[in-house]
Amino acid sequence: MIAAALTTDSFLERLPVLARDTVTGLLPVSWRWLAGSLLEIIAILASFGLLFAYLTLAERKILGRIQNRPGPNRTGWFGLLQPFADGVKALTKEDVVPAGADRVLHFLAPVVLVAVSLLGFAVLPFGRHLVAVELDTAVLYFFAAGTATELAVFMAGWASHNKYSLLAAMRALAQLISYELPLLLSVVPVVLVAGTLSTTKIVAAQGGWSLGFIPHWHVFTPWGAAGFVLFMVAALAESNRSPFDLPEAESELIAGHLTEYSGFKYALFFMAEYFGMCALSGMAVTLFLGGWGAPSALLEWIPSYAWFTAKLLVLLLGFIWIRATLPRLRLDQLMKFAWKFLVPLTLLNLANAAGWSLTAGWTGPLQLVRWAVALSLVAVPFVVLGRTLSAGSAPRTYRFA
Amino acid sequence: MTFTFLILAVIILGSALAAALRPNLIHCALLLVVSWLGVAGFYLWAGAEFVAFAQVLVYVGALSMVVLFAVLLTRQSRAELRVDAPETRRAVWAVIAGVAVSGVIGTAVFATKWDSAPVTAPEITVRGIGLELMGAHAAALLLLGVLLTAALLGAVVLAAPDRPEKEEKS
Amino acid sequence: MLGTGILQGLIVTAKNFVGSFHDPARYTTLEYPEVKPALPEAYRNFPFLVCDNATDPMGTLRCVACQICEKECPPQCIYIEKSRDKKPDATGKLQIYPAVFAIDTSVCMSCQICVEVCPFDAIKMDQVFEIATTDRYAALLLDRGQLTKPNAYFHTIHPTEAAEVDARLTADRQAAEEKARAAALAKAKAPAAPVAKREQTPESAP
Numbered sequence: 009m010i011a012a013a014l015t016t017d018s019f020l021e022r023l024p025v026l027a028r029d030t031v032t033g034l035l036p037v038s039w040r041w042l043a044g045s046l047l048e049i050i051a052i053l054a055s056f057g058l059l060f061a062y063l064t065l066a067e068r069k070i071l072g073r074i075q076n077r078p079g080p081n082r083t084g085w086f087g088l089l090q091p092f093a094d095g096v097k098a099l100t101k102e103d104v105v106p107a108g109a110d111r112v113l114h115f116l117a118p119v120v121l122v123a124v125s126l127l128g129f130a131v132l133p134f135g136r137h138l139v140a141v142e143l144d145t146a147v148l149y150f151f152a153a154g155t156a157t158e159l160a161v162f163m164a165g166w167a168s169h170n171k172y173s174l175l176a177a178m179r180a181l182a183q184l185i186s187y188e189l190p191l192l193l194s195v196v197p198v199v200l201v202a203g204t205l206s207t208t209k210i211v212a213a214q215g216g217w218s219l220g221f222i223p224h225w226h227v228f229t230p231w232g233a234a235g236f237v238l239f240m241v242a243a244l245a246e247s248n249r250s251p252f253d254l255p256e257a258e259s260e261l262i263a264g265h266l267t268e269y270s271g272f273k274y275a276l277f278f279m280a281e282y283f284g285m286c287a288l289s290g291m292a293v294t295l296f297l298g299g300w301g302a303p304s305a306l307l308e309w310i311p312s313y314a315w316f317t318a319k320l321l322v323l324l325l326g327f328i329w330i331r332a333t334l335p336r337l338r339l340d341q342l343m344k345f346a347w348k349f350l351v352p353l354t355l356l357n358l359a360n361a362a363g364w365s366l367t368a369g370w371t372g373p374l375q376l377v378r379w380a381v382a383l384s385l386v387a388v389p390f391v392v393l394g395r396t397l398s399a400g401s402a403p404r405t406y407r408f409a
Numbered sequence: 410m411t412f413t414f415l416i417l418a419v420i421i422l423g424s425a426l427a428a429a430l431r432p433n434l435i436h437c438a439l440l441l442v443v444s445w446l447g448v449a450g451f452y453l454w455a456g457a458e459f460v461a462f463a464q465v466l467v468y469v470g471a472l473s474m475v476v477l478f479a480v481l482l483t484r485q486s487r488a489e490l491r492v493d494a495p496e497t498r499r500a501v502w503a504v505i506a507g508v509a510v511s512g513v514i515g516t517a518v519f520a521t522k523w524d525s526a527p528v529t530a531p532e533i534t535v536r537g538i539g540l541e542l543m544g545a546h547a548a549a550l551l552l553l554g555v556l557l558t559a560a561l562l563g564a565v566v567l568a569a570p571d572r573p574e575k576e577e578k579s
Numbered sequence: 580m581l582g583t584g585i586l587q588g589l590i591v592t593a594k595n596f597v598g599s600f601h602d603p604a605r606y607t608t609l610e611y612p613e614v615k616p617a618l619p620e621a622y623r624n625f626p627f628l629v630c631d632n633a634t635d636p637m638g639t640l641r642c643v644a645c646q647i648c649e650k651e652c653p654p655q656c657i658y659i660e661k662s663r664d665k666k667p668d669a670t671g672k673l674q675i676y677p678a679v680f681a682i683d684t685s686v687c688m689s690c691q692i693c694v695e696v697c698p699f700d701a702i703k704m705d706q707v708f709e710i711a712t713t714d715r716y717a718a719l720l721l722d723r724g725q726l727t728k729p730n731a732y733f734h735t736i737h738p739t740e741a742a743e744v745d746a747r748l749t750a751d752r753q754a755a756e757e758k759a760r761a762a763a764l765a766k767a768k769a770p771a772a773p774v775a776k777r778e779q780t781p782e783s784a785p
Contacts, residue, residue: 073599073600073606074595074596075595076595076599076605076606076607078606078610081610113439143458144459144534144535145458145462148459148462148463148466149458149462152462152469152470155465155470155471156469156470159439159473159474163439166435178481181474181478185471188470203536204536205535329589333585333589334588390581391580391581394580394581395580395581397581
């Protein structure tokens, strides 16, 4: 399942694979594949479960510090036991199911949501030898798993037998479907340039450094930078994060499609949201930030999974930062943004990447031309579209304030 | 191998049958989604990963939404979601339509000369699929694109609010 | 240009985040109860009885059970019972004292009227707000022993007011002493004429 030069890598690099092999080596040969897969699944569940727990704490503490207050700091040192306290609270709350609700669907919705959100982690390359499933069509698999979450959102809204839940579920679905398009379209240039849908090959295509310290990550190309920003914006919307958190905003339709959920099912919805966030950030790291690659040849002694984790944490902290800064978008602003701004920009980015890939052979002064054209194809449509779309909404003047 | 195929067949046909027989329309739509997932599983079993994930992406991700939105937007209340009780006249017409469609498909299937399967499965990469689509089947792909664009435009036109009549200036 | 506002906002939040670790203006939380808030001097909560000497609280109570505060209290939360006997107060003069002085803090509305009407500066407003108990009725009814606090404590919580009260009280006391001395002198001189034949009796003035 996992190939590559295991023998030439450092001990730290090989450690996870060695651990897995020692454990499966204790079993008879016919069981080894199953046991190995189970170990990988448990490792992913445990590490991303812990990451989810401490991400909720980090979010509350960082949001607190930005808002001039400490976050939770009473449960354990610096509030480090807070996620477990929250877990106990969620588990011990009464599970209320409305009388007219469709019990089967009401129960299935959070379960399906979490299950499908976890499916995406199977194809992320966490390290040089750490991919759970090596697929030739990994990117397509990842996004196919992502679209199935929309069905669970609908099930949650419908099964609650509450017209506000249903309305909110429809709005959430409209948001999810609208932002599916920029999300996928911003990934297509990467597939175009790398020539493959396999995540491990895309990471390998971003290996190597120019001048020893500039990595060949896609984010350091004009189309890659634009694609990265577009992907992150669409990922924010796909995981229902601020400023696109209309579906779950308390001040809007109460809790949206989550209104009739309490206790552990509510916690499962948030777990699914955070898993989706982590999976999309992991995909962004893989596609644009060079995956597990080190930013400089001198830093290669740090294990690859440490680099992946570091980049993932940077992106997740960026998500939290944006949540603390931006106010919520209204539904019509959200939809206008997706269809009138993001989709044209992603299509132009695709053309830009195609041009970049076709002119790969240019050298010398033609390189400057190549860069100039690519940069202008990013900057000019952004400015022009931005100006035309925000033409009517000038900064507000308060005449009677 | 046959065991997996049997399980998949049970899932696909079973959920499709349940979708046809359930009284609640939303349950029918969701069971249809299960059937499509079964078809995706079938593609995976047959080794066509790309088609399997495309099936999930398109059918489960998008078409299920289309079906559910269509059901919800055309029904006024929850009561109307119960499918009407079976009547003999409708059952007769349903059987006639089913027999006609299966007759057409069956004739097409049995009349085609299928090549015998090669001993080894062909190595199909995504690149190969892409080249095939853009090479031999480019015309079909473009036509499908035009059809989808027309459908999208039609949906936009149908859903757009009516323009208010221009007031006459006196 | 689109996006500049977002970038400015991101810089503001980043400044707030970094500043919260070293700048007190960007971290305004007081971690109560480890850190108590700094109360302004005029803050008041429930009343307390002032005694002049901490070593003999019941003996040096300024309150003479005149019951003015009991009558003026709007929610009528003060209950006073006069004593039958008289005890010497801080200045040595025999005074009636309150045998029972109870305030029901669950009723008291901290209006400070009792303080305003007391002619003896005997009742003042305290600043203690952590009086939560598990017993709603008996534990919130404070008796004389719980209400009495020394004048030194009054100085710590309301320094300016206490200084002003002390100055006034000492001035009054001095004026009273002056008057008494003058009266005693006058009395010593006045009966000297008609009772010149009688023997000089010792002064009864203190």
